[in-house]
Amino acid sequence: MTVFTPHPPLRLDDPGLSEAFLRLVGDGDEFGAVEVVTALHDDGVPAQRIMMELIGPTQSRVGELWAANEWTIAREHAATATAERALAALAARTQVRPARGRITVACVDGEWHALPVRILAEMLRLDGWRVDFLGPSVPGPHLVTHLHQTGPDAVALSCMISTRLPRAHAAITACRSAGIPVIAGGRGFGPGGRYAQILGADAWAAGAEEAVSRLASSWPPPPRDPQVHAYLGDDEYTHVVRHRPELLTNGMKALLAAYPAMASYDDRQMDSTLEDMGHVVDFLAAALYLTEPTIFTEFVDWTASVLKARNVPSPALRVGLQVVRDQLTDYPRALATLHAGLSHL
Structure with a gap:
């Protein structure tokens, strides 16, 4: 097991820190990973920066190591679970009273890469939103039922793999037919989110920080006919x-x-x-x-x-x-x- 003893003050721009955190999640060392993020927070580093500059980039490296056949799928899963534990520990330290509105955050049906959208949910919560985080692979009918039960101001949908785009389209169409605008995110929507526009999403964001900014400054978007992009396929x-x-x-x-x-x-x-x-x-x-x-x-x-x-x-x-x-x-x-x-x- 990797042993990492934080020595304050910790710096996010120290490459040794990012490598140490990668080793910790790669070893499944939940205690060490939590210790790193809490030590950074104790040193005054905002939770948002820890999420965006340490936890998020480390998860990207985990995916790259799997793709390069340097890590097994089992190790990748264990590392993801460890990073989620560190994120949860960090989130538990921050309390912000909701003041902006209510938003539903979910992965489209069949999409299981939940850590990026979980980071988005925590970033939105820190920005004053009341967040309903529904997690990975939410079936469209269940998502719509939740919307009718809760009446959120917006839905944030994540899609990381393009094979899920037909299901993303069904979810977007259903949300907009219910009168709730959708902001889409994830590389599955293509370069610059080009497929999100084709599928009828009201907005697209390249990452959690851009999504938070858009929702805070230019939301809700002007209403559009939900049927304009309702039919694709042949x-x-x-x-x-x-x-x-x-x-x-x-x-x-x-x-x-x-x-x-x-x-x-x-x-x-x-x-x-x-x-x-x-x-x-x-x-x-x-x-x-x-x-x-x-x-x-x-x-x-x-x-x-x-x-x-x-x-x-x-x-x-x-x-x-x-x-x-x-x-x-x-x-x-x-x-x-x-x-x-x-x-x-």
Whole structure:
């Protein structure tokens, strides 16, 4: 276990501190991680700065270490739980009486990356909002029920992975139909939040600090017709979603025939391959839903880098894209999107 003894005064700009905190969460050392954030707070560092300059960036590093295959998924989960414990300890030290209004903060259905949005919830609470933090993966109907029960002034929705955008769209449309404006956040909404606007969100923020500022200075936004962005998707999107099981089953058979090395895979490797094929289909569906091929090509770029870090031969991804493409020859937009992905390889 990492031993870290804080020596006041601690400084957030000390690179040794950030590395020490990363080691603590990586070791699952809740006591040490809590000790660091509370020592900083005792030294007069505002809680907002500790969240934004230490806890948040450390979590980003945790994700990078997993993607680079330096940390296992189990270690990444343990580190996240440790960071959440440190955040909770810091939040327990700060009390601000609500004065601005009430806001619901949640991850869209299927989105499980909750720590960034939990930081947002605490930042909003410190800015005087009464916050209902609903946590990860909130089903749309449950979210709407909560809104009718509580009547908040705003909803903050987080989406970190683009495959969840169709569900994000359903949630945004339902919120706005209930008369409650939505501010969206998370990298799943694309560069500069471009997909948030397509999906009808009233605003988008690049991070917690920008969200707090927007909600404090330019809220509520002017009302708009909630039905303007209510309908997306087409026959191609519907076909891919409805036939996902067949696409995967047929794709795995074709992949085995086209990539003989799979014959030596064990059960774990076969499960991982099926999961990767599922991601191909899901990101394709999201790209078709918004008519945004970039969603798919960025996924291909990222997946190629992750597979390389895990020593998966580079032809494997290309063959995977090809076996999905060969099942969609009657769907021109799907074919064009898959060809764009292949060109990135």
